[in-house]
């Protein structure tokens with residue numbers, strides 16, 4: 106089982122099946138941007154609440170991304186989880202391989218590049234651990250048994266991060282004028298965590314840690330740490346998201362773009378590698394249940410603002426998304442757009 110990058114890489118050679126096409130390669134110079142808003146979530150209570158909501162909505166429209174500080178997730182919870190992630194990836198290969206699977210229905214898997222590794226021509230420079238988090242009391246038994254503290258500390262982490270995510274969704278709901286608790290139902294009841302480990306790479310200009318994609322669900326909450334690597338496509342240009350220790354990067358997923366009827370944007374992003382340091386990130390995804398029907402919120406639809414997306418069953422959407430991810434179709438949202446190019450293609 107030597108397909109895992111951290112197992113075989115000597116940091117000196119970049120095999121051909123990790124070299125992306127010229128158009129996909131990240132190249133050398135991508136500036137880190139300070140433009141993506143950093144929002145103080147502590148201000149979401151009291152006098153500054155309205156202004157904070159405004160900032161979240163504007164950032165979600167303009168960038169599809171923002172960072173949050175003063176977010177209420179206790180420092181010890183973040184530190185302990187980070188140690189647990191690190192300790193997991195430091196385990197002997199045989200231990201990690203116990204969780205190796207390409208069966209995406211498994212509740213906890215250790216995989217490399219992409220869960221559909223065998224279907225890819227070019228692989229991404231990354232090993233990942235992914236596990237479901239909802240309902241926690243059921244999923245937790247599938248999580249790694251080693252390091253021994255993993256379940257306890259990551260259990261606390263996902264509980265806190267989910268609670269913060271719920272607060273952010275509540276602010277978004279208020280900002281979109283959808284009322285209280287719009288997302289507090291099956292729209293947000295599926296959660297999972299992906300911990301990505303990007304080992305040092307001999308030539309970061311030729312490969313990617315994670316291909317360009319938009320996230321499928323409502324929102325993603327990423328602990329990026331201090332090593333840069335996340336980039337977003339803004340106005341046709343890739344820009345780096347500034348690493349801020351202990352801040353969380355929030356991004357809008359496709360389902361929130363649908364619910365907001367295109368008001369909020371799910372923006373393409375990718376992860377690049379670097380030569381010197383291992384980069385480890387934790388992405389927490391808040392998503393609808395598989396059988397949940399997602400559609401533009403009725404409160405946002407009127408004669409001037411007709412729906413621009415069709416209703417879609419979330420599990421079906423995820424299927425289409427996987428094909429888009431592998432480049433089989435261009436844009437996962439396209440089949441669900443009411444004013445889509447389908448009318449043009451009949452000409």
Ligand SMILES: O=C(O)CCC(=O)C(=O)O
Nearest residue numbers: 299301334335376386388
């Ligand atoms: O690791 C990162 O910086 C990005 C992770 C990400 O975009 C994802 O898991 O969907």
Ligand SMILES: [Fe+2]
Nearest residue numbers: 319320325374
């Ligand atoms: Fe993502």
